[in-house]
Amino acid sequence: MEEQAFLEQVAQAVKQGHRFRSQVPSQPPVSPVPAEGRDLVEWFLQELQQVGGVGHRAQGAQETRRTISTWLHQHQVREVLLWEHKVLEELGLEDHLRRQGLKTWLPDQLASFSAEERKQIVFGAQAGITAAQWAVAESGTVVLPSTPSQPRSTSLLPPVAIAVVRAQQVVADLFEVFQHWEAAPLPSYVALVTGPSKTGDIQLQLTTGVHGPGHWYVVVWDQER
Amino acid sequence: MTDFARAEHHQFLEASQAALADEHLQSMLSRLGETLGARNRQAFAQLPQSDQLRWQAKAIKDQALAQLDQLLAQLAQNIRALGGHVHWAADGQEACRIVLSILQSHGIDKVVKSKSMTTEEIHLNRSLEQAGIEAVETDFGEYVIQLARQRPSHLVAPAIHMTVEQIAQVLSQESPEPLPPEPEKLTAFARQKLRQYFATAGAGITGVNFAVAETGTIVIISNEGNARLTTTVPPVHIAIMGMEKVIPKLEHLPVFLKILARAATGQKLSVYTSLLTGPRRAAEQDGPQEFHLIILDNGRSRILASPLRESLFCIRCGACLNACPVYRNIGGHAYGGVYAGPIGAVLTPLYDGLEINCHLPHASSLCGACQAACPVRIAIPEMLIRLREQLVRSGQGASWRERWAYGLWAWMLRRPWAYGWATWWATRTLGRWAPRWLRRLPGKLHGWTAHRDFPAPAPRRFRDWWAQEGRHQFGPEQS
Ligand code: SF4
Numbered sequence: 001m002e003e004q005a006f007l008e009q010v011a012q013a014v015k016q017g018h019r020f021r022s023q024v025p026s027q028p029p030v031s032p033v034p035a036e037g038r039d040l041v042e043w044f045l046q047e048l049q050q051v052g053g054v055g056h057r058a059q060g061a062q063e064t065r066r067t068i069s070t071w072l073h074q075h076q077v078r079e080v081l082l083w084e085h086k087v088l089e090e091l092g093l094e095d096h097l098r099r100q101g102l103k104t105w106l107p108d109q110l111a112s113f114s115a116e117e118r119k120q121i122v123f124g125a126q127a128g129i130t131a132a133q134w135a136v137a138e139s140g141t142v143v144l145p146s147t148p149s150q151p152r153s154t155s156l157l158p159p160v161a162i163a164v165v166r167a168q169q170v171v172a173d174l175f176e177v178f179q180h181w182e183a184a185p186l187p188s189y190v191a192l193v194t195g196p197s198k199t200g201d202i203q204l205q206l207t208t209g210v211h212g213p214g215h216w217y218v219v220v221w222d223q224e225r
Numbered sequence: 226m227t228d229f230a231r232a233e234h235h236q237f238l239e240a241s242q243a244a245l246a247d248e249h250l251q252s253m254l255s256r257l258g259e260t261l262g263a264r265n266r267q268a269f270a271q272l273p274q275s276d277q278l279r280w281q282a283k284a285i286k287d288q289a290l291a292q293l294d295q296l297l298a299q300l301a302q303n304i305r306a307l308g309g310h311v312h313w314a315a316d317g318q319e320a321c322r323i324v325l326s327i328l329q330s331h332g333i334d335k336v337v338k339s340k341s342m343t344t345e346e347i348h349l350n351r352s353l354e355q356a357g358i359e360a361v362e363t364d365f366g367e368y369v370i371q372l373a374r375q376r377p378s379h380l381v382a383p384a385i386h387m388t389v390e391q392i393a394q395v396l397s398q399e400s401p402e403p404l405p406p407e408p409e410k411l412t413a414f415a416r417q418k419l420r421q422y423f424a425t426a427g428a429g430i431t432g433v434n435f436a437v438a439e440t441g442t443i444v445i446i447s448n449e450g451n452a453r454l455t456t457t458v459p460p461v462h463i464a465i466m467g468m469e470k471v472i473p474k475l476e477h478l479p480v481f482l483k484i485l486a487r488a489a490t491g492q493k494l495s496v497y498t499s500l501l502t503g504p505r506r507a508a509e510q511d512g513p514q515e516f517h518l519i520i521l522d523n524g525r526s527r528i529l530a531s532p533l534r535e536s537l538f539c540i541r542c543g544a545c546l547n548a549c550p551v552y553r554n555i556g557g558h559a560y561g562g563v564y565a566g567p568i569g570a571v572l573t574p575l576y577d578g579l580e581i582n583c584h585l586p587h588a589s590s591l592c593g594a595c596q597a598a599c600p601v602r603i604a605i606p607e608m609l610i611r612l613r614e615q616l617v618r619s620g621q622g623a624s625w626r627e628r629w630a631y632g633l634w635a636w637m638l639r640r641p642w643a644y645g646w647a648t649w650w651a652t653r654t655l656g657r658w659a660p661r662w663l664r665r666l667p668g669k670l671h672g673w674t675a676h677r678d679f680p681a682p683a684p685r686r687f688r689d690w691w692a693q694e695g696r697h698q699f700g701p702e703q704s
């Protein structure tokens with residue numbers, strides 16, 4: 001159907017439907033769930049655990065790196081996809097992992113391969129490491145925007161996924177994340193991730209790891225004390 | 226006999242009888258109340274200001290529909306500015322034709338789909354199959370249903386009518402050796418099997434949960450991650466949305482995100498919420514190179530102009546199904562159409578015709594549990610009553626006997642002498658001779674007593690009792 005004709009029909013219906021509009025009592029806008037003096041990082045980690053994720057608050061870069069390599073080691077990971085991200089660079093994560101004998105893949109390296117070869121590598125990797133823009137304490141959610149150096153597959157295809165969050169990037173409520181976005185245009189893709197992949201399709205019992213990663217880790221990189 | 230699990234039908238009464246006699250189904254349905262239903266109530270109880278949030282969601286939907294033409298135009302403009310394509314489909318057939326022409330222009334013969342009720346509504350899989358295109362459902366439950374050649378029976382848990390043994394049996398068709406009835410093994414099998422399809426499909430087809438007009442963003446929600454895979458790996462993404470899915474602003478989105486998952490499964494947020502704003506951009510390595518949005522009317526503008534307009538607020542969370550005592554006894558296939566449960570009892574007559582679905586508006590005790598559970602507070606019972614009223618006015622759905630009986634009743638209620646005479650007569654006959662509960666009413670009335678007893682009239686009329694005794698005991702003090 002032509003756009004014009006379609007929209008005209010809708011406009012007509014909008015007009016006719018006007019007298020059937022719903023009665024909604026006017027409400028003050030809902031405010032974000034308050035932190036109420038709670039430690040945001042602790043709150044986030046609790047919620048993350050509730051949804052089946054594994055989290056850790058690491059003090060300083062060294063502990064953050066160590067935490068990540070312990071997790072990778074537990075799953076006997078040999079090849080890992082990494083985002084090119086300033087937080088991961090500050091951590092010196094790539095060097096660290098290479099020194100541990102892991103094969104690392106950055107988007108830059110992947111760009112030189114054909115689409116087919118790239119698919120082989122990305123589908124074959126056992127873990128993916130990303131850096132979150134924010135984490136939401138109230139729901140245990142991590143916000144992962146995509147850019148050319150932050151591909152969508154990294155947090156999706158490998159069976160093990162790890163996200164790094166700076167402690168100051170943890171906010172209390174989802175509303176706050178959307179307030180941040182209002183100023184800037186959205187990237188082509190944003191994923192809000194809340195725990196490992198799961199399904200309730202078998203007799204309403206939760207089973208993890210259907211399509212996305214069944215193992216979901218978040219390390220919160222905090223200051224050294 | 227019709228296989229109600231496979232074919233759409235208009236035999237509500239027969240299908241519900243069959244469902245009540247199905248032990249597997251009954252054992253699955255009996256879990257709904259204490260799982261999904263209870264989790265929903267708990268999740269809302271724990272959320273501060275949840276009442277306000279639900280009203281706010283309803284107000285946003287109401288407002289969006291009041292400017293729907295402008296919002297759709299704005300959405301389309303923004304998506305085109307981002308390099309996407311927008312198509313307009315008046316009905317399901319046209320939507321299917323558009324999908325086919327996109328696929329054929331690229332020579333694509335294999336697609337992956339992620340769960341979408343809208344594509345069920347337009348019977349897209351059938352069109353694709355007829356055109357020789359292989360379409361694989363990737364949501365675990367939908368995959369099982371597709372292999373079993375059945376229809377989904379719940380908005381968010383499409384295979385809820387199946388036991389783990391039945392699921393294992395269905396999936397074993399695709400496996401070289403029989404699979405054990407163990408959930409982890411079954412999902413692992415589906416994961417590995419479906420990965421091959423993701424890697425080789427020419428396009429991914431999805432529905433849309435929300436579309437944000439001001440940014441041109443479409444939002445897709447899933448727990449498994451299949452919607453993400455569908456929009457990440459294949460080079461072409463086709464999204465099909467009912468036109469009522471659009472909301473004005475990005476700031477409105479969290480209002481819905483916060484209530485949708487809570488209502489559906491009691492989660493605070495679903496595992497994956499994807500915000501897609503146009504196709505992949507320069508230098509990106511994944512995501513679709515080409516993005517198509519198909520905007521579907523298919524009867525929605527007719528509903529928008531009608532007193533049942535509010536049914537368009539539905540965000541397809543399934544909470545009303547879990548709350549409904551009727552759904553929890555007969556399951557989704559009995560309703561006959563694509564949408565089941567209380568909201569299905571409204572939508573199916575609207576999309577498919579009221580007269581042939583005349584039993585659906587009556588498939589409710591009007592207890593109000595659906596409205597109480599609905600995150601956007603849709604007045605479902607009121608709409609069911611409206612549909613019943615339309616049925617009566619159209620002369621359909623009521624026999625001449627029924628009309629005659631109600632006519633007599635109405636005539637009598639307007640004449641106190643006639644009412645007094647009739648009740649006097651009833652107490653002197655049935656009231657004095659019959660037992661207190663009638664087990665079987667005569668003739669056509671026996672339907673009433675098939676599953677319950679009918680109370681006989683009292684031996685004395687209230688007005689007689691009042692005149693003789695009641696007023697002395699309970700009447701106003703005489704002074
Ligand atoms: S009518 Fe309400 S409760 Fe039922 S599916 Fe729609 S939004 Fe959910």
